[in-house]
Structure formats: structure tokens, C-alpha cells
Amino acid sequence: MxxxxxxxxxxxxxxxxxxxxxxxxxxxxxxxxxxxxxxxxxxxxxxxxxxxxxxxxxxxxxxxxxxxxxxxxxxxxxxxxxxxxxxxxxxxxxxxxxxxxxxxxxxxxxxxxxxxxxxxxxxxxxxxxxxxxxxxxxxxxxxxxxxxxxxxxxxxxxxxxxxxxxxxxxxTPKDVDPISSVLEWHPSEATGMLAATARGVRGTCEVRDAGLPIPLTDEGxxxxxxxxxxxxxxxxxxxxxxxxxxxxQVEALSREVCGFSEIDYERNKALWLKDQRPLNLDTETLLPQLDQFEAEARGRGITHTTFRHLTEVLNLDGTQRDALRRLLINSRPEQYAAPLWGIMAASSHHTSRTP
Incomplete structure (x- = not known):
């Protein structure tokens, strides 16, 4: 791009x-x-x-x-x-x-x-x-x-x-169009938000496992x-x-200068993930959980999120991310703000379609 x-x-x-x-x-x-x-x-x-x-x-x-x-x-x-x-x-x-x-x-x-x-x-x-x-x-x-x-x-x-x-x-959208197919599957949240802002998306996007709020502005x-x-x-x-x-040596100096090494964080998280049992991709189970997450997110002022964040919020395995994305887009296409997921106002009505 x-x-x-x-x-x-x-x-x-x-x-x-x-x-x-x-x-x-x-x-x-x-x-x-x-x-x-x-x-x-x-x-x-x-x-x-x-x-x-x-x-x-x-x-x-x-x-x-x-x-x-x-x-x-x-x-x-x-x-x-x-x-x-x-x-x-x-x-x-x-x-x-x-x-x-x-x-x-x-x-x-x-x-x-x-x-x-x-x-x-x-x-x-x-x-x-x-x-x-x-x-x-x-x-x-x-x-x-x-x-x-x-x-x-x-x-x-x-x-x-x-x-x-x-x-x-x-x-601009013209810059993003040639890589649109890559953005459909690539998990980079920062690149996804970069592309979304280039397409005119504005608001606040919640990302990562910690749920960080990222402003989507004209500077994006x-x-x-x-x-x-x-x-x-x-x-x-x-x-x-x-x-x-x-x-x-780089890790040791990172701990000294910054107080941590992100590889240590990954090591700890990998151990935690081993003990987690992912849910099945069942629409009747996932959509109510999604509704609850979106209601709470709206209360935090969130307007968008990423499929990576949704995968973690819904306690799914990383291998299920693409399947989750397809399920949600098929179920609620009006919320897809490519490549992000839009969190609609509470009064909005969801429409559904079969895959």
C-alpha cells in the first residue's frame, strides 16, 4: 500500500x-x-x-x-x-x-x-x-x-x-483497494485501522486483549x-x-530500560492460553455474547472493534478467527465496516441472512 x-x-x-x-x-x-x-x-x-x-x-x-x-x-x-x-x-x-x-x-x-x-x-x-x-x-x-x-x-x-x-x-480508499483481499484475513489491528480510516471510518476502536480504545481520526x-x-x-x-x-541481551536491556520484555508477556499468555477451552462457533451461543459485549462497549464509548479482539473476547481459538468473521458478516452484514466491526447503536435492528 x-x-x-x-x-x-x-x-x-x-x-x-x-x-x-x-x-x-x-x-x-x-x-x-x-x-x-x-x-x-x-x-x-x-x-x-x-x-x-x-x-x-x-x-x-x-x-x-x-x-x-x-x-x-x-x-x-x-x-x-x-x-x-x-x-x-x-x-x-x-x-x-x-x-x-x-x-x-x-x-x-x-x-x-x-x-x-x-x-x-x-x-x-x-x-x-x-x-x-x-x-x-x-x-x-x-x-x-x-x-x-x-x-x-x-x-x-x-x-x-x-x-x-x-x-x-x-x-485514500484508492490506496487501500488493491490490498482489500489481504485485509480480509490479515490479523494486524493497526494496519486494519489504518485502512479503515483511509476509507473514512471515524470513531473509537477497541483492540487487543486488554481492550485499548484507539481514536479513529483524520490523522489516522x-x-x-x-x-x-x-x-x-x-x-x-x-x-x-x-x-x-x-x-x-536485547530482552535483558528491555527489562532494564522499559521494565518489561514483551516476549515475557507472550510466554505468560501462551501458558494461559493452553489452559483455555475455546467455545464452539454456535450462532445461538455467540450472538447473545456478542450483544452483551457490544452493550458494554457502547457504554465505554466504543464504535468499532477488530475481529482479533472479538476472537479473544468471545473466548475463541485463534484458528477460529476467520470462521467467526464469516459468521458475523453473514449474520449482521450492516455492521461490517471493512476491515473492522462496527458497534451499532442499541436501537438498531439486526438483519440476518443465511450463508
Whole structure:
């Protein structure tokens, strides 16, 4: 979406270097995946591996990257964080040397790359700090872009406004349309809200297992440039981990700087999820539970939510998310504010249709 908006949708497609780090609903194994967690990867350089459509995560791990590679025209390459910031820096340097790209953009949806590290709303600083630390050590011009400021629920929009640089782009429905099919299944809540705001959706969206309220405003579909050095000067964790050579070191410094490691949170949640017994996808059972959730959400001022959040609220397994989505859209199509779920006023009447 960003590549087409900024560079056009011609023959030159992007190489996207990214983590294989999905939520536990997709990947029940805590933390990011490395090359050893996949079959079918293809080497690009000695340290960088491409994730083609034919690649598969090795059970019990899961990953959305192979399906993204199958449905999008770009090349997806895997960030391997196991050797810390020095390892990611080496991967970047090898890839840049091999590709000789015309431009390099570091994209963060939401803006937690700009966190100091002590913000009470900060939940997952590690991945962004690691890439920021690596990019700051590469001998090549890299542009830091923040899309959908505040949409990840990590830093409030008001806290970000003073740090954002010039406006680069504002997404529109035309930008979103080519990836609509991906948004139907991909679990990223921040990207889903980014797309929804680009389509004109406004209100307050409740996300994540904790039920964070995220304002959907006119700032939602914007992309801003931020000076990378200024971001590094703000991000204490990124500065602290620049010389790390192992993910364990990065985690230890995250606990020291931020007071926690999000991988610890995933470990604890994974243990909790093992003891949960998901409900059956039964309309007669689920719809009354949905009605109760929506009534309570309206009382909190919530106008929208995500299917990921609904999956957790309704005590369903991550593998049931797509089935839940189909069931709800078939039952109450008027509430589908693609790719979000709209929470209608109490006086609204639901209509039903059979699948």
C-alpha cells in the first residue's frame, strides 16, 4: 500500500525486510521466528533469506508471511533478530550491498519507534527499537516514516504530534483497494485501522486483549517523515541495544530500560492460553455474547472493534478467527465496516441472512 502510494505500481516492486513475529492467535510460539523455523526459504545473501509463497513455518510455529508473499507482488525477506542489533545491522548491510536500492524506508505503523521507553501505554517496544538501532548504524540514507500515528495504541496521538515531521502522504480508499483481499484475513489491528480510516471510518476502536480504545481520526490515514537521528535520541532502548549480539541481551536491556520484555508477556499468555477451552462457533451461543459485549462497549464509548479482539473476547481459538468473521458478516452484514466491526447503536435492528 505504501510502496504503490509513494512510488507507483509499476514493474519495480519493493523488497520488504520484516519480522516473522505474529500474535499468539496466529503463532502460538512466543517471540519472533528465525530462518530455522521455516522450510522453503531462499537465500538472498549469506545472512538474509527470502520468504516465498511456498515457504512454510515448522509446527507448532505459525506465520502470515508465506501467504503475504503469495498475494502481494513484493519480495518478503526475513529479519532474524537472534544476533541482536549487530546481526540485524549485518543483514541490512548485506541486503543494501546486494540490491543497491534507489531508496530505503523504515516504516512504523503507529509510532512506538518514537517512544522513550517509560510510557505507561507502551507494550511492544522491542522490535521497533531493534530495527531503529540497526538502521542508525547502516552507512546508507534511510528515511523513517510513521504511518497512522497513534493507531497501535502504544503512544497517544497527542504525545506524538510534536515529534512528527512533514506530511508525506494521506491514504485514500484508492490506496487501500488493491490490498482489500489481504485485509480480509490479515490479523494486524493497526494496519486494519489504518485502512479503515483511509476509507473514512471515524470513531473509537477497541483492540487487543486488554481492550485499548484507539481514536479513529483524520490523522489516522496520514504518513509522516521523522528524522531518524532524532528518533534514536528519544528511544532509550534503541540506544542501549546497539551493540547487542543476541536476542537475550536485547530482552535483558528491555527489562532494564522499559521494565518489561514483551516476549515475557507472550510466554505468560501462551501458558494461559493452553489452559483455555475455546467455545464452539454456535450462532445461538455467540450472538447473545456478542450483544452483551457490544452493550458494554457502547457504554465505554466504543464504535468499532477488530475481529482479533472479538476472537479473544468471545473466548475463541485463534484458528477460529476467520470462521467467526464469516459468521458475523453473514449474520449482521450492516455492521461490517471493512476491515473492522462496527458497534451499532442499541436501537438498531439486526438483519440476518443465511450463508
Amino acid at each position: 505504501l510502496h504503490a502510494a509513494l512510488y507507483g505500481d509499476g514493474d519495480d516492486q519493493a523488497v520488504i525486510l520484516t519480522y516473522a513475529w505474529d500474535r499468539l492467535l496466529i503463532d502460538p510460539v512466543p517471540g519472533p521466528r528465525g530462518p530455522d523455523d521455516f522450510t522453503g526459504l531462499e537465500p538472498i545473501t549469506p545472512a538474509v533469506w527470502q520468504v516465498p509463497a511456498e515457504a512454510r513455518p515448522i509446527a507448532p510455529a505459525g506465520s502470515t508471511l508465506p501467504r503475504l508473499a503469495a498475494e502481494l507482488p513484493h519480495t518478503f525477506a526475513l529479519i532474524d533478530p537472534r544476533q541482536g542489533a549487530e546481526g540485524v545491522t549485518r543483514q541490512l548491510e548485506e541486503l543494501i550491498g546486494y540490491l543497491e536500492p534507489e531508496s530505503i524506508d523504515l516504516l512504523d505503523v503507529g509510532g512506538d519507534a518514537l517512544a522513550r521507553g517509560d510510557e505507561p501505554t507502551l507494550k511492544s517496544p522491542l522490535a521497533d527499537a531493534l530495527t531503529l538501532a540497526a538502521c542508525s548504524q547502516v552507512n546508507a540514507p534511510i528515511r523513517l516514516l510513521i504511518a497512522g500515528p497513534g493507531l497501535d495504541g502504544e503512544l497517544p496521538l497527542d504525545d506524538l504530534k510534536g515529534t512528527l515531521g512533514p506530511l508525506v502522504h494521506t491514504f 490515514p496520514t504518513v509522516h517523515e521523522v528524522d531518524l537521528d532524532e528518533a534514536l535520541s528519544r528511544n532509550e532502548l534503541a540506544r542501549a541495544i546497539m551493540a547487542t549480539t543476541a536476542l537475550d
